[in-house]
Amino acid sequence: MKATLIHGAGDVRVEEVPDPTLREPTDALVRVLRSCVCGSDLWPYAVMPASEEGNRIGHEFLGVVEDVGSDVSGLKAGDVVVAPFVWADNTCDFCVEGLQTSCRHGGFWGTPGVDGGQGEAVRVPQAQGTLVKLPVGEDSALLPSLLTLSDVFPTGHHCAVTAGVGPRTTVTVIGDGAVGLSAVLAAKRLGAERILLMGRHEDRTDLGREFGATDVIPERGEEGVERVRELTGGDGTHTVLECVGLEPALETAFAVARDGGVVSRVGVPQYALGPVGRDIFLRNISLTGGIAPARAYIEELLPDVLDGKVEPGRVFDRTVSLEEVPDGYRAMADRKALKVLIRP
Amino acid sequence: MKATLIHGAGDVRVEEVPDPTLREPTDALVRVLRSCVCGSDLWPYAVMPASEEGNRIGHEFLGVVEDVGSDVSGLKAGDVVVAPFVWADNTCDFCVEGLQTSCRHGGFWGTPGVDGGQGEAVRVPQAQGTLVKLPVGEDSALLPSLLTLSDVFPTGHHCAVTAGVGPRTTVTVIGDGAVGLSAVLAAKRLGAERILLMGRHEDRTDLGREFGATDVIPERGEEGVERVRELTGGDGTHTVLECVGLEPALETAFAVARDGGVVSRVGVPQYALGPVGRDIFLRNISLTGGIAPARAYIEELLPDVLDGKVEPGRVFDRTVSLEEVPDGYRAMADRKALKVLIRP
Incomplete structure (x- = not known):
């Protein structure tokens, strides 16, 4: 599949990477419907030292479940789901307190061995705790606002x-x-x-x-x-x-x-x-x-997004394809775009 | 009367100063029964540049009302009262919110024109808002614990x-x-x-x-x-x-x-x-x-002090007369005393 890697300041590339597979029984595979570029992605885009290997990048995505591990319940192939920008088991003491960013078994997207969100698909660790099912179809007009539930909103x-x-x-x-x-x-x-x-x-x-x-x-x-x-x-x-x-x-x-x-x-x-x-x-x-435990708030914010009471997706003012992601970074870095939506 | 002045680092003196008088209708005069030295008094005691004139010092005291201005109600001569370490009207919006340290008409003891607490008597501005009446006599064994209501507790x-x-x-x-x-x-x-x-x-x-x-x-x-x-x-x-x-x-x-x-x-x-x-x-x-709005808490803490449920006065491990205040500072600065009580 194709995914975005950052190789250094100003150097974002979309490359062929191995297709993700289920590795742990707690994993799920998600095909990405929408992703986006975050203001925080612009920090490495500004200062990261050059790296031949590069790092996977992107931590906001919404997609369709393709497969789930044997320990994952409540999710099945075909479900539309959103992922918060930190994955978490949602059962440890920190998670129960609503601090999923400090989950004892959680972590960040794009770290070694973990996919980034700016790609065609993502292996989701701790999928049952991480993913939130969305009652919409793949073509919902609400996808941009629903995507903001992963981070910015x-x-x-x-x-x-x-x-x-x-x-x-x-x-x-x-x-x-x-x-x-x-x-x-x-x-x-x-x-x-x-x-x-x-x-x-x-x-x-x-x-x-x-x-x-x-x-x-x-x-x-x-x-x-x-x-x-x-x-x-x-x-x-x-x-x-x-x-x-x-x-x-x-x-x-x-x-x-x-x-x-x-x-x-x-x-x-x-x-x-x-x-x-x-x-x-x-x-x-x-x-x-501090860093927002997005997972703690998704259920609370979701109804208002579904009702259209709030339209946080209006922060997206440009949409790019996966191939155009480097242009999206440039546009945000040059302040020509507020926030860039990605349709892989 | 006699009062304590600080003239610079390590230089605390007990001197003759003019007797306080009522200046504003919102003032009261309080004869000091107990005062003490605060850890925060040790900062100027450590670093204050030499000053011939000196500054009045001390911001914790408990005493007996001697006279009140025409605008002060609820207090009369003979009442035993404690003063918080910041005086305040206790009626402005900040005071009502419990932030008497930001009172719109309040201020600090020992600032120019305002008496310090380490003396024989104090003119108390905004007396009705500042002072809290204590249901004890001048010889109560609870005076040390009641004095801590001015600041440290x-x-x-x-x-x-x-x-x-x-x-x-x-x-x-x-x-x-x-x-x-x-x-x-x-x-x-x-x-x-x-x-x-x-x-x-x-x-x-x-x-x-x-x-x-x-x-x-x-x-x-x-x-x-x-x-x-x-x-x-x-x-x-x-x-x-x-x-x-x-x-x-x-x-x-x-x-x-x-x-x-x-x-x-x-x-x-x-x-x-x-x-x-x-x-x-x-x-x-x-x-x-932040700086504690002591006034906001006195009524809440007072019953437990009166009942003996808490004995915050146990932090006092040395008592000095007014004349001995310089020794008290020295003892605290040298960590030979935890907190020094003053009996003028």
Whole structure:
């Protein structure tokens, strides 16, 4: 079959790889219907040292079960399923607590011996715990929104949930990428009173407004902080959803948080140290969030996607074939696409 | 009257100062029955540049109301009262939310124009909001424990509460100072299943055991982390109460937190940047805590102190007169005393 490999910064290739087979009785084989490129794929795309061998890549996919191992129940060939971006047994103590990203028998797609999602098919470890069956056909118009359940929408949701967003909460979302916009949508869905979106790409912030942003702040840094403070009577917002992952974004996040508030982050930190000294201590600001246990949220978010109450799939603004995946990476890296959908 | 001033590192003096008077209708005058020295007083005692003028110091006191301004109701001369370590109106939006440390009309003791607590008397701004009446006489044997309501016990409690300590929670407390021991006591009071105390002063950790610590870890750094992990099946604890304020303590705190856990800190950070990068992100560890709004907790903690269910005053292991306050500072700085009680 064909699958995507990354061989270094700027070097993504679609290559012939061995067809996946069932290796463990807990495995399933899934033919991929839709996959996509994640903002986090752009980090290795920016900095990975050259590698002749390359790594399989892609961690968001939705597809059709082709075969299941002898220990897998509840799934059969023909089922349409979505996979969260971390596979997990969904039975260990961490999974039971809703932290499938720390599963005692789980792991990441594209690691050695594990397929990536940007290919024609995937061997799914811990399939019974990992996959969630979707009550739709292979040609459903909902596939893009359902695909977001693998990562970007639950990631925005995790950010809002860990921040404690609810009715009467004011929210600042930092970042107008697909995760930031998903965080807006998630905050709105949780009833947030007011959602300030910090972002400067008008086409993206326009979608942010449709997702529920009440205010858009294109300014950055100190200017952006001042603007948020102006809009909130000087106080900042109860919660701040940091959806970038860079240190200046975290600094801005703390600066626009109201005393006693919470900064939640879901952008993978590109920093080792952060500004968590005396200022936020004296203002009782908390820092929460982390890698989203998407699996924990899929059942909760699914009905609203099926009903069309939320349309997180609107973050996809370009669709490519598997062969065109390298173009998709380039478009996202050059900010010519917000998020690229892949139809293998 | 006499009051304590700090004139620089290692230079604390008890001097004659003007008697306090009512300045605002919201003021009260309180004659101090008991005060004490705080671990946080030791930071200026360690590093403050020399100052001829000096600053008033001390922020924990309990005393007798001598006079009240015309806007103060519910308090009268003769009442025994305790003051939290930040004064506040207790009516603004932050106060109503339980964040009196961010009160819109509050402030700190010992700032310019405001008395410190280590003196014979104090003018109390926002007295009606600040002071809490105590149903005891001037000679109550409970005064030491009641005095801890001004800071150290609610600070430990804040640490435990913001961390989410409850039944079935495992807790690591970092630091065997008065705040760490108070955090042990608070965690126990909140029903924590298991409390691991990291500290190496045996007389202090012995008191920690009496306060509820189930395990004592004298090792520090990596060795200490390994020990906590050994004791917790490799996982660490759900919550970590960081009661030191130094960067290595914060590092240890993250390292001994269980995935999905919470680190709460109440030691004033002596660092500007902390290790909040990818490791804790991938493990979904949160950082919370901050300066404790003691005022928010006094009514809740008071009954257990009055009943003798908790004896937080046991952290005092030396008593000095006002004149002896400089000796008290020295004893605490040299770790010859855990916490020094002052009887003016």
